[in-house]
Amino acid sequence: MKNFIQLLIPPENFTGQSIILVYHDMEILVEKDEDGNPIPEYKKIRDYYDLSDLPVPIGIMKGVYYSALNVDDKMEIPENTKFMNVRHLYRTTNEDLFYLAGLGRQISDWNTTFRFCGKCGSRTASHTDERVKICSNCGHSVYPKISPAMICSVTRGPEILLARGSKFTQPVYSVLAGFVEPGETLEETVEREVMEETGISVKNIMYFGSQPWPFSSSMMIAFTAEYDYGEIKIDDKEILDAGWFTPDNLPMLPTPYSIARRLIMNFVEKSS
Ligand SMILES: [Zn+2]
Numbered sequence: 001m002k003n004f005i006q007l008l009i010p011p012e013n014f015t016g017q018s019i020i021l022v023y024h025d026m027e028i029l030v031e032k033d034e035d036g037n038p039i040p041e042y043k044k045i046r047d048y049y050d051l052s053d054l055p056v057p058i059g060i061m062k063g064v065y066y067s068a069l070n071v072d073d074k075m076e077i078p079e080n081t082k083f084m085n086v087r088h089l090y091r092t093t094n095e096d097l098f099y100l101a102g103l104g105r106q107i108s109d110w111n112t113t114f115r116f117c118g119k120c121g122s123r124t125a126s127h128t129d130e131r132v133k134i135c136s137n138c139g140h141s142v143y144p145k146i147s148p149a150m151i152c153s154v155t156r157g158p159e160i161l162l163a164r165g166s167k168f169t170q171p172v173y174s175v176l177a178g179f180v181e182p183g184e185t186l187e188e189t190v191e192r193e194v195m196e197e198t199g200i201s202v203k204n205i206m207y208f209g210s211q212p213w214p215f216s217s218s219m220m221i222a223f224t225a226e227y228d229y230g231e232i233k234i235d236d237k238e239i240l241d242a243g244w245f246t247p248d249n250l251p252m253l254p255t256p257y258s259i260a261r262r263l264i265m266n267f268v269e270k271s272s
Contacts, residue, residue: 161232
């Protein structure tokens with residue numbers, strides 16, 4: 001994320017603008033009016049919520065200090081606001097704020113989930129030097145969990161393999177993705193997932209880039225690969241449909257700010 005400094009404690013003597021992002025599970029509090037700035041102003045949040053349980057620092061972006069507050073109640077909310085899935089923020093915000101809001105959710109969720117030690121059940125405390133929670137009794141430490149997942153475009157000459165996942169909330173088609181299992185190299189994950197989900201064998205697996213994807217605390221590690229052999233045979237538990245698409249015949253695509261979309265656009269650019 002550009003122009004972003006992560007913070008573990010609130011900035012000292014800060015006189016700039018502050019914003020508190022309010023979360024309830026996967027949702028974020030936004031203004032009901034979708035035309036203006038979607039994130040409610042600091043004053044609105046401060047006047048409504050009890051902030052004695054201090055919001056968790058996230059960081060400073062473009063001179064604005066952001067922190068996160070997790071609330072249990074999603075019915076009692078400030079006037080003219082509503083809760084919305086964080087993933088849908090891309091419709092009304094820029095890329096930086098979209099990721100910042102995702103990161104805020106990830107951090108506040110971790111902060112709420114690990115208030116107690118998983119080993120002995122005592123209270124944990126946050127550290128001021130790094131993002132870790134340490135048990136006050138046994139010293140067990142818990143860092144934010146990040147799950148590595150591969151995502152891969154598979155091309156066959158002028159075509160790209162895209163699939164519609166059964167968990168997608170919209171009828172989008174995307175490149176294939178899957179979590180890395182213990183003991184696997186990333187390339188092995190690519191081969192296994194593509195084979196499991198579509199029955200296609202791939203070759204020439206090349207690294208493309210990476211993207212933290214905070215909506216499930218994942219790290220997406222992207223690859224490109226070429227079709228080797230096989231016919232499409234979908235795993236109908238995870239995939240509803242899959243097919244080969246040409247640049248002039250693309251279906252509905254995933255979120256613009258996702259690396260999945262970048263992989264697909266990379267294929268389109270190379271084809272032209
Ligand atoms: Zn403990």
